[in-house]
Amino acid sequence: MSFFARKFAPKPSPAAQGRRQVGIDVGLRLDANPAVIRAPVDGAQVYFHHDFLDAATCARMVAMIDTNRRPSTLLSDRNDQGFRTSDSCDMDRWSPDVQPIDEAIAALLGIEPEHGETMQGQRYAPGQQFRAHHDYFHESESYWERMQREGGQRTWTAMIYLNDVEDGGATWFPQAGIKVAPRRGLLLTWNNMNADGLPNEATIHEGMPVVAGVKYIITKWFRENRWVR
Numbered sequence: 001m002s003f004f005a006r007k008f009a010p011k012p013s014p015a016a017q018g019r020r021q022v023g024i025d026v027g028l029r030l031d032a033n034p035a036v037i038r039a040p041v042d043g044a045q046v047y048f049h050h051d052f053l054d055a056a057t058c059a060r061m062v063a064m065i066d067t068n069r070r071p072s073t074l075l076s077d078r079n080d081q082g083f084r085t086s087d088s089c090d091m092d093r094w095s096p097d098v099q100p101i102d103e104a105i106a107a108l109l110g111i112e113p114e115h116g117e118t119m120q121g122q123r124y125a126p127g128q129q130f131r132a133h134h135d136y137f138h139e140s141e142s143y144w145e146r147m148q149r150e151g152g153q154r155t156w157t158a159m160i161y162l163n164d165v166e167d168g169g170a171t172w173f174p175q176a177g178i179k180v181a182p183r184r185g186l187l188l189t190w191n192n193m194n195a196d197g198l199p200n201e202a203t204i205h206e207g208m209p210v211v212a213g214v215k216y217i218i219t220k221w222f223r224e225n226r227w228v229r
């Protein structure tokens, strides 16, 4: 960018600058971790870590989800039946089974655990899905005012598949062009913001319908500010 273009370009807001820095810091940390693989996609930061959780830990998480699950909800002004048909549950962050996983994910990314929302468990039976969506908050929706008070925008998402699924249930990023098949213990993480610290539309993704078997995952969404106070 020329000197004049830079001088007259709109200045990024302090919030966008903070999110931009989180993208840089977390990206550098993941790039430096030999156990982490960066997905070869343009226009989004997407990474994997195989066997992030062992089989016994995954089995404990599956049992917790089965005990506490209820129909999933959607954060939207529209009432869209069929959009998210799974079951979900909140994983108690202070439980001795959950806290170490919470902390391990936060340490992997280098984000303070207090920026993470409550870990969510999700279960998809055959035919169940989570249609294409962004994890970041749409700042035009009515929930945004409340979200701003509760930690602000979502920056990084981390998901862990707790089991192999017989058929279906891949996580598909149609714009970024990757499809991830569930595999026990596999962690998938991506930055919902772009290099300017603004919502990255190319992170649109869906949990494709399970065809055979049952899919279990846990999801962590990180906020730009502290979520736990």
Ligand SMILES: O=C(O)CCC(=O)C(=O)O
Residues within 6 Å of the ligand: 122, 130, 135, 169, 170, 171, 172, 205, 206, 207, 208, 217, 219
């Ligand atoms: O089930 C999946 O593969 C995707 C889940 C997801 O996008 C989410 O929980 O935000």
Ligand SMILES: [Fe+2]
Residues within 6 Å of the ligand: 133, 134, 135, 205
């Ligand atoms: Fe999502």
